Amino acid sequence: MKFTLKNYQRDAVRDSLVNLRKARRYWHNEHDKSAFSLTAVTGAGKTVMAAAAFEALFHGDDEFNFDADPGAVVIWFSDDPALNEQTRFRLMEASDRINYNDMVVVEHPFSRRKFQAGKIYFLNTQKFSKKSLLVRGFDDKGGLFEAAPDAQAYTLWDTIQNTIEDPDLTLYLVLDEAHRGMGSSTTSSEVAKSTIVQRLINGSAGVKGIPVVWGISATVERFDNAIANAGHHVKLPNVVVDSAKVQESGLIKDDIILGVPDEAGDFDTVWVRRAADKLREASDAWAEYTRQQETVHEVVPLMVFQVPNMP
Structure with a gap:
């Protein structure tokens, strides 16, 4: 396996x-x-x-x-x-x-x-x-x-x-x-x-x-x-x-907590910035893991954007 x-x-x-x-x-x-x-x-x-x-x-x-x-x-x-x-x-x-x-x-x-x-x-x-x-x-x-x-x-x-x-x-x-x-x-x-x-x-x-x-x-x-x-x-x-x-085992979870801000505003830029930070952290972690294991294939994390339809 x-x-x-x-x-x-x-x-x-x-x-x-x-x-x-x-x-x-x-x-x-x-x-x-x-x-x-x-x-x-x-x-x-x-x-x-x-x-x-x-x-x-x-x-x-x-x-x-x-x-x-x-x-x-x-x-x-x-x-x-x-x-x-x-x-x-x-x-x-x-x-x-x-x-x-x-x-x-x-x-x-x-x-x-x-x-x-x-x-x-x-x-x-x-x-x-x-x-x-x-x-x-x-x-x-x-x-x-x-x-x-x-x-x-x-x-x-x-x-x-x-x-x-x-x-x-x-x-x-x-x-x-x-x-x-x-x-x-x-x-x-x-x-x-x-x-x-x-x-x-x-x-x-x-x-x-x-x-x-x-x-x-x-x-x-x-x-x-x-x-x-x-x-x-x-x-x-x-x-x-x-x-x-x-x-x-951690494969499934009972609850997923989502934080939604109460104040009004356009938060798209904030979410994208946070997502980019998470992507960088994941990329660095996988790069370090691959370097330590040597025989493991390189893993490149992917970030997916869902863009709303044009009005």
């Missing part, structure tokens, strides 16, 4: 890896599917924790006493391709053992019989829509492939099914913002995601449910209820990050 994990992050990664180890064993020994969730307040670094878990999953980790899963395949699923791209960037930013080529954004044409071990595949709701070229030809009633998608020998559902059925592979589904698509839906887009997520988890039309499901969110009640009601997965202990420990 490029980052040093906070104590609460290390504990959450360790607990998550315990669950992932059990989930792999349940699937390959008993053919039982399993699920659990990681819940932490916004700003706790859930993506950083996921990156540490993926490093251990793919490469093993002595600190966590975790052996690598040589057949591990990860699907990272959300309802927003922009969110997936943001996550992919953050994973690369946090990990020094997961390469750019190990994180695959699935786009048409994508013609693979099975997913490749050691990689993270980014998928979103739109990739499974009826108009998507990635699933064209799939018969959701009978699981038949009447016509192959354009420039593809396999549909995306076909690839998922073949990966699940391979005894040398373990398919892990990570649901980003897992509370979405799990409860009652009101809009057509929410209904579409709910249907797709349920199909990925529980299976449908000849495609088996994904063996290991890991939900990540700040609020996972809907995810937990959906897993319990479906009854197809062994429910592993949830990993819950104590918000008090996150606050103690």
Whole structure:
């Protein structure tokens, strides 16, 4: 990892890896599917924790006493391709053992019989829509492939099914913002995601449910209820990050005190001058830190101005 994990992050990664180890064993020994969730307040670094878990999953980790899963395949699923791209960037930013080529954004044409071990595949709701070229030809009633998608020998559902059925592979589904698509839906887009997520988890039309499901969110009640009601997965202990420990680490704060002057006047120049002083202090502090560490890349603080619109 490029980052040093906070104590609460290390504990959450360790607990998550315990669950992932059990989930792999349940699937390959008993053919039982399993699920659990990681819940932490916004700003706790859930993506950083996921990156540490993926490093251990793919490469093993002595600190966590975790052996690598040589057949591990990860699907990272959300309802927003922009969110997936943001996550992919953050994973690369946090990990020094997961390469750019190990994180695959699935786009048409994508013609693979099975997913490749050691990689993270980014998928979103739109990739499974009826108009998507990635699933064209799939018969959701009978699981038949009447016509192959354009420039593809396999549909995306076909690839998922073949990966699940391979005894040398373990398919892990990570649901980003897992509370979405799990409860009652009101809009057509929410209904579409709910249907797709349920199909990925529980299976449908000849495609088996994904063996290991890991939900990540700040609020996972809907995810937990959906897993319990479906009854197809062994429910592993949830990993819950104590918000008090996150606050103690300094990553988030309960209160931010803002000072607003009572007197009338134009204070823009004052604020800019104070901001420039803060920028100078930060620049000097980072320069001194970089000089002492020697191996650390230079950090250049940035000040952003928000200018009001012209009248």
